[in-house]
Every structure is written in C-alpha cells, then in structure tokens.
Amino acid sequence: MALPQAKQTATEERLAVLRMPDAGCTRKAREAALERLRQMGLPGRRDEYWKYTRPDTLISADALPAALFVNDESPMFDEFDRLKIVFIDGVFSPEESDELSLEGVSIDRLEDICCKDIHWAKELYGVLEANGQNPVPRPLAALNTAFASDGVAIHVTGKPSKPISLIYRHASETSDAILHHVIRVESGAEVTILENGPAASRFNKCMEIDIADGGTLHHVRAQGRDHQRRAATHMFTRMGHESVYKSFTLTVNGVLTRNEQVVELTGDDAVAHVAGACVGDGEFHHDDTVFVTHDAVNCESRQVFKKVLRNGATGVFQGKILVKEGAQKTDGYQISQSLLLDGDSQFLAKPELEIYADDVACSHGSTSGAIDETAMFYLRSRGIPTREATDMLTLAFLAEAVQEIEDEALADVIVARLQDWLARRR
Amino acid sequence: MLEIKNLHVKLEEEDKQILKGVDLTVEAGKVHAIMGPNGSGKSTLSYVLSGRDGYEVTEGTASLDGADLLEMEPEERAAAGVFLAFQYPVEIPGVGNMIFLRTAVNAQRKARGQDELSATDFLKEVRAKAKALKIDAEMLKRPVNVGFSGGEKKRNEILQMAMLEPKMCILDETDSGLDVDAMKLVAEGVNALRDEQRGFLVITHYQRLLDHIKPDVVHIMAEGRIVKSGGPELALEVEHNGYADILAEVN
Ligand SMILES: Nc1ncnc2c1ncn2[C@@H]1O[C@H](COP(=O)(O)OP(=O)(O)OP(=O)(O)O)[C@@H](O)[C@H]1O
C-alpha cells in the first residue's frame, strides 16, 4: 500500500541525511529495517498511535538544538559501584568508560560484534524490534535499527557483582544520537542495567532484551534533566519461562520524551513489571507507550505509571495488555495516574485491554486529579506548611511507581532526586 | 486562653449558616466539654478554629492568647498551639506515620524558633509515647492511618497530640469507635497532658469519656449556638434524659 504523499516526503527527507554504518554483519538486519521503515513511513500527526504526541521534532531531518543543562548535582548513581559505559552525544567513549570486563557478563561494542565469527548478538540485532512492529508499527525503532551508529551488546551468563551502567552525556547543543543495544540474559543469570543522562539534543535509543528461561533483568533509568532535550526510546523485551523483567524509569524535565516498552511474555510463569515516575514543569511533554503481550500461561505483568505535572506540562499514557488465546491464568495489572498541580497541565490516557483467554485476571485504571484537599488540611493542621505538605503528598503519589524498584538503595536515590526536583521547583 | 465571641459561620459554597453566634471561653488549665445533637455544628466549630477551607466567618472573633486565629493559616494556628483530633482521621497512603510525625514536630519547632529534634531524641520520645497508648512499632511504620482500625486511628490522633504538645487541644468525638480499654488509654493520654498551661475542648456524645476526663465545664450546642453551660452534672442530665428537655427549656 502506498504511503500518503506527506508521510513519504517526510520519511525521505529524514532518510536523506542519514547514513547507514558499514557494519558488515548487521547489514542485512539494517537493510531489512530500512525496508520496513519505508513501508510504514515515519510517524505523522494523523497516526492513531501518535494522537497525543507530536512526532514532528522527532522525525525532522535535523535535530533542534538543546542547551546543556549545567547543575551542581552529583552524577546520577555515582554512589554505586558499577561498571560504567559512557557515550558522549551518542558515541562510545573508551576513555571515560571502565574496562568492559566483569565476571558473569561479556560486553562488546556493537561495531565489534562483527569481528568475531560467531557472536550471539548477530542473531538478535533487529529481531525483537521487527517482532514488535506488530500489531502496531513503531517506525522510529526501525529507523534506529537501520541507522544506529553505536551501542553495546551485553551477554549475561552469570550474576555479575555490580550493575552495568550506561551513561549518556550530552556535550554538543546540536547532537542527534541513535544508539542500539542488545542484551541477552542466559538461563538463571541475573543483571541490573542502569541508564542515565540526557544523551544528546535528540536521542533515539533502542534496546532489545532477550531473557532466557529463569533469567532476571532489573532496569533502572533516569532520563537526563536538560530542559530542551528530546528523546524517543524503545525497549523490546522477550521473556522466557520463569524469567523476570523489572524496569523503572524516572523522567525529570526534558521538553519531549516518548518511551515505548514492548514486552512479550512467551514462556510460562514469567513476571514483567514496567513502571515510571515523571515530574514535569512547563514545557514538558512525556509519553509512556506500553504494550504487554501475554502469550504463555500463568504470567504476571504490572504497569505502574505516575506523572506529576504543572505549569502547562503534558503527560500521556498509552498502555495495552494483550492476552492471547491460551494465555490462561494471566495476571495483568495496569495503573496510570497523574497529579495535576495546577489547572494548566493535562494528562491524556488510553488504557486498553484485549483478552482472548477466559481464565485471566486483568485490571486497569487511570486517574487524573489534584492534590487531595482533605489530606492537605490534615497535614497543615499538624503544622506542616503548604509547600512541604504538597511535596509530601507528591512523593506519596509517586511512591507506588518507585516501589517497583526492588533494590532499596536504588529506590532511595530515585526518591532523593525527586526531592531535589521538588526543592528546586524544576 | 481560647476566646470565641459571637462566631457566625456559613458555608462558602452555599447559603447555609451553620454557626449562629457561638460564645465560648476556655481558660488555661481547664477542660470544657461540648455536647449536642447531630448536626448542631460541633465539628464545624472545630474546623473553623483549626482553619479548614470551605467556611466563611461572617461575624465574630476567635483568638488564642489574644492572637487572632481567624487570620492565620492552618499551619500557623498549629504552631500557635491549636490541635484538632479529627472526628474522622484522614488516611494518607504513601506517607509514613513516622516521617509525618517528625515533619510535623520539626515544622512546629521551626516556626517557634526552636531547634529541630534530633532523629534519636525523636525516636525515643515517639516510642515511649506510642507504648503508653499501646500503639505498636509496626503501626508507626505504616502509612498515616492507612489500614488502621477506627480505634487505632483515634489513638494515633492522641499520639500526635502527645508529640506536638499543643496549648489548646480540641478533641472531636475521639471516644467514638473506641472499645472500653482503648477509651481508658486515650483518657489517660489526655489526662497526662493536663496542666495549668493547657486548655481542652472535648466534643463528645457520651458521658463515658467524661467519667475518665473530668470536665470543668459542659456546654450544650444546638443549631449553631451554645444554648446552655454548666458543670459536669449537665453531661449526666443529657445521658439520662437526652436533649429534649434542655432544648425545650431554652426555647
Ligand atoms: N461542607 C459542608 N457541606 C454541606 N453541609 C455541611 C458542610 N459542613 C457542615 N455541614 C452541615 O452543617 C451542619 C453541622 O455539621 P457538623 O458536622 O458541624 O455537626 P456536628 O455537630 O459535628 O454533628 P455530629 O454530632 O453528627 O458529628 C450539618 O447540618 C451538616 O450537614
């Protein structure tokens, strides 16, 4: 089917400024992705899946410049012993990174996977992304697979003693970065992946995660604070029997963020939790788009998304639980809530359930509201001033999402960052 | 200490007058009880004194030690020494009871120009006071009032009062929902705070609480006014005969 003219033009304009890296072994996957992309075209305003978020600045040929946000905060996750992998404006920095060796895991830069005759990542690159294009197209992810200029392949075979920390620094005001990571967690292996930083003025990131039977992956991400940065991220996760995937994202500022999570529970008894807390003030648009597919028996999934918005900020949630035929005993839960701190802000939510099995328990809820006046008065009547009381209730509101982080020390760091934001008001 | 004069209050949103000229003075060191039929305006009075939104004072004054309460924000009133034990304590999911108590204690200390209580001192004090009210440590860790039974919520109010050591304690039906033993505990908690500097306004429907907390003065409120005041014997009269006689006599 031919694309509408406007879509085709926009797509070709974007493609005209992109160059496919000569990454020999991923070439085929990249070309296939480009083909997919040409067929679906880049997202446009009329696309149902982009009803609440304008894709213009994410698909334009050039990225809009974004000033660097200078602050005196200590770098995120600094207090943790971790293996650091640093990208500056989307380019891997060997100098800033730790040596990529750690027991229980092997890490290669994406361009190096072709140097080895046999490399697991060659079989995964672009595969989960391609799978995730159905039933809803995700053109920015296809674009990513085709043109990603850097990234890492992380193979988890044991239980590494510390988290692997992907750090994205933003250095140039006009940077436009496309990163693609592939992760495979082997049977019985367990890892924590941290991500933080604004990455670039415009950031397109794709992560493909394959968790084998009994594997566990914890993911905690803090997206950079630069007010003007834009980001479109995708995480495609395929889960085996009794595997566990727990992902949490903190977003504090940033003019535009679209985070897509595509999770497929393909093995019985798997557990997937995806959660997010975002706080935005003023020019802030944050979109969580989640698609969880239950394709096995007795799996559990949770989606917990909380947004605090003020001064005209916008929050979007599009979340779906799809329970396929035969996925009996599915336990699916989804909640999306916004706390609007003033009348200018808005929350747009589209929660969806699609169920083809009869023995399932799925629930979803979405709410949008202001600070609870009764609770507010209760706190103030005990002598707690309005501002402090508002902060307490705001943190309380976000707590359900933050609680999805299993590691308490990590959760504490996230809470501390939220407190900083509240203290600063931005 | 607490001086209420000719207080008229209507709902902000509706044309409904609730308090129609309340006169009441509570002296330091005294316990005053207010009784009165449902809907007579007792809770409204307690809310207006503590600064809840939604009410409009159309006439009259309320002051604590000469300071105009009605001009103050709720947190300023708290810092000035007003405390309301709520008829319906509020559940606040996500806010831990301990954090809440500590924030409140320190906010008030700060407002009064005192140093914050150290974490250890606070902990020691809270544990001792909770123990006296038979509130177990596990309950302190839970979010404020969430999952507390009716009686536990009321005891938690008294714990807050004990921690904040207010000058003017207003108790709105703290006895309702309490079993006999809990009622005694709560009364002991209140009695422990009784001293020359502190005033109490105890709203109740039952004589039982007043057996334990002996009031100096009992007031009867009806239709937004204090219609009769007297000694402890007035409460007994209500207990035996209800309000009909008193109201008839007033009218
Ligand atoms: N926010 C409000 N909106 C509407 N009506 C109200 C509101 N607040 C109070 N009222 C009304 O004002 C009157 C007094 O209420 P209040 O709660 O003060 O009574 P009370 O004496 O405490 O009664 P009770 O003994 O049942 O606790 C009642 O008729 C009540 O319905």
Ligand SMILES: [Mg+2]
């Ligand atoms: Mg009442």
